[in-house]
Amino acid sequence: MMMNYYYRFFFILLLFFLLFLVGDSCFAMRLFQRDWEWKPEVKKVESLPEGDFLVWLGHSTFLIKLSGYVFYTDPVIFDKVVIIRRQIKFPVELENLLPPHFILVSHNHYDHMDIPSLNFLSEKARKNGINPYVFVPQNASIYLKNESFKVVELKWGDKYKIREGFEILSVRVKHFSGRNLFDWNFSKWNGYLIILDGIKIFFGGDTAYLKLPKFEPDIALLPIGAYLPRWFMKRNHVSPCEAVKMAYDIGARIMIPMHYGTFKQGLDTPEQAIYEMQECAKKFGVKAIIPSPGEIIPINYIVSMIEK
Template sequence: MIKRYLNADGSSNLKSLADLRQWQKERRSKKKDLSFLVPRVEPDVVLLSGNREKPTVTFIGHSTFLVQLGGLNIVTDPVWAARMGFARRLTSPGVPIKALPPIDVVVLSHAHYDHLHLGSLRRLPGDFVSLVPEGLAGWFRRRGFRRVEELSWWSEKRIGGVTFGFVPAKHWTRRTPWDTNTSHWGGWVMRHGMDCLYFAGDSGYDGVFREIGEKYGEIRVALIPIGAYEPEWFMRDSHMSPEEAVQTFVDVGGSIFVPMHYDAFRLADDSPKEALDRLLAEWERRGFPLERLWTMELGQTRLWSADETYGQKVFGKSDQIHG
């Protein structure tokens, strides 16, 4: 019997055909300005290729980041695809895949196409280990990836000096009409000493984020999705609004908020600018320090460390990592 996975509250997040038709009817009546493009900078590939000491995070696009931690080069949800279905990507990746340093670890949040792209996986440099949700290892092995580890919620895997914890999210997954929820979904907590980064994956808002904060504590950088939330009556079980993303940041006890999942693909009716504007408005409404909100440019690399107040240094072509 095929195992089907659920959320912590027992939900599967599946929508009815009537709900889908209602959303599509609403969508046809909306006119959105998609002219805004997320700013980008030239990536410092020399710096990235030579760094094995300092913790950094580089925004590549959507939910794809290069994280350097504990001497490892880690990629989250690798997607360099130029299209998602029939729709072209809104912004090109911030770092070309051929410019990446050798990758040691890939972490996957779930199997949706905008998070798991086979072509990107096959082009990644390095003999990497793939850390994937329960139920997904077979998909990898059937496609020739032998170094794959499958984790269930709250389980951990240590690679080198970095501990990877797979934590819950509220979502669902499907790649074909026949494999709905046959693998799980979640986020990842990566810790090396006092340096800790949380990658939320893709999720609706849920009380489980408080549990993540209670278990791990001292999360330095939190990568949290803010897009694909409109219409909220349809999307809220699977995608959080920008306001809910700020609450998620509070729940997990993060120090630095990095928004994601808003810039590359039009998965719902909101636009990148709307998501960013709502995020900033909520941040200011709560009176949080602006230096703790990193709305990163595509290709930008930032240093973060538990030894610094907020990890403010921005790496560019003129910066030296050991300076």
């Protein structure tokens, strides 16, 4: 009888430990994190412009408007994910968000596949007469039961053609998946390449360093945060310099960083990640834009930077 209690105690202890480590929101790490000196000016967005633009909403969430279509990447729009709170305020009032046509979800970790955010955006789209596409990796559709959006699973290397001159390509990156103790790596993890009317945007999702094909995107959205300590993070998260190297490898004309400064997930700080990225960008000759949360960047401005 006593042995049964020992087994139960050991199982509960193991479960507690794994819950500390599961996913990207590494709770155990947060016990040792430093305070952030980084205090960005959050640009409070009162209204969104008519033309084509891109705006970073924090973490891996971008709102992109291109050729009349509205895209969101890994939308996380509320103040917390499970129990992890945002360190910066969400820059747009929820009622001012544009209804989506397309949502790209890189993998099933809670800070990337946030079901409340997906449901909110799908409802906003439905009220505006839009049935949005939600692109997810292989086997990830089981987590999405909402019928208000059309879920499209893409295997690595798949292309989904919307119309002539508009397709979305699924790109194999290097990460892992899991929303509980029993589904680790059941679903996959994607990056995405949007090709729309002559503009290419690469969304890297969450990834460790790997050599990717030379897509030559106009814009590469790449993660730079949650990379320390390297012995723990290097299998799944690029360092800022590795992110720059990936931008260089794929021939990106402009790099925009993401996956930093929103949730405390590693031992690194946002100011450290930005500094390392800037130094490495000089070394590789990679042009970078570092937007403040909520800063609206017209696509025309990015194109003008490319042409310089």
